[in-house]
Structure formats: C-alpha cells, structure tokens
Amino acid sequence: MPLLGNIVVIERHGEDGTAFPFTPPCLFGRKLDCDIRIQLPQVSDEHCKIELNENNELILTNLSSVNPTRINGQVLNQSERLKHGDLITIIDRSYR
Structure with missing residues (x-):
C-alpha cells in the first residue's frame, strides 16, 4: 500500500x-502490533482502524465497545468516511 x-x-x-x-x-490501540499504540488503560487492545475501501475512500471504524472513538467531537458508532483534516479522538488523545 502506498x-x-x-x-x-x-x-x-x-x-x-x-x-x-x-x-x-x-x-490504533494498546496491543504491541498496533500501528499507533496508545498506552492508556481505557484504550482497547484494538480500538479503531482506518482502511481504504473499494472506492479509495478512507474509512474509520470503531472497534471498542466500551470507550468510543470520536471524529470531530462526535461519537463514531460504527464506521465513517474520513476527510482531510478530520480530528480523531481516542479517550484524551487526538490525531489528524
């Protein structure tokens, strides 16, 4: 993947x-093999992921059933398409 x-x-x-x-x-998560590790006890082993779909769109998927991932301040229930500049928040850590 490029x-x-x-x-x-x-x-x-x-x-x-x-x-x-x-x-x-x-x-994103706590596991050693995560691409972006977040070492907080509230973060799931595999908390969320970003994938490229068949239309070459970036899709953010929440994997945590306990502490939701947020996108631009809104709770991500399942999956959502990402746009350039979107803010991803996991517990108190934010990424763009």
Whole structure:
C-alpha cells in the first residue's frame, strides 16, 4: 500500500506533535502490533482502524465497545468516511 501522508498527534496545548507515516490499514490501540499504540488503560487492545475501501475512500471504524472513538467531537458508532483534516479522538488523545 502506498504512503498516503501522515497522521499527526495533536499535543495537549493544541499544536502539531509527532507525525506518523500513514499507510492503510492503520490500527490504533494498546496491543504491541498496533500501528499507533496508545498506552492508556481505557484504550482497547484494538480500538479503531482506518482502511481504504473499494472506492479509495478512507474509512474509520470503531472497534471498542466500551470507550468510543470520536471524529470531530462526535461519537463514531460504527464506521465513517474520513476527510482531510478530520480530528480523531481516542479517550484524551487526538490525531489528524
């Protein structure tokens, strides 16, 4: 899969932090084999993922049944298409 850009950590003070190269699929969670690891006890082993669908759209899917993933402040119930600049929040960690 080709590199599609970066996933940027949003620091607590609101500025851009670390940038991770983004090649879908991208798995967020606590497990060692997650692409982006979030080491918080409230984060599921596999919390959410970003995949490329058959129409070349990026789809964010929530995998946690306990603590939902948020997109632009709204709870993500199942899956949603991502747009450039969308803000993904997992517990208190945000990414763009």
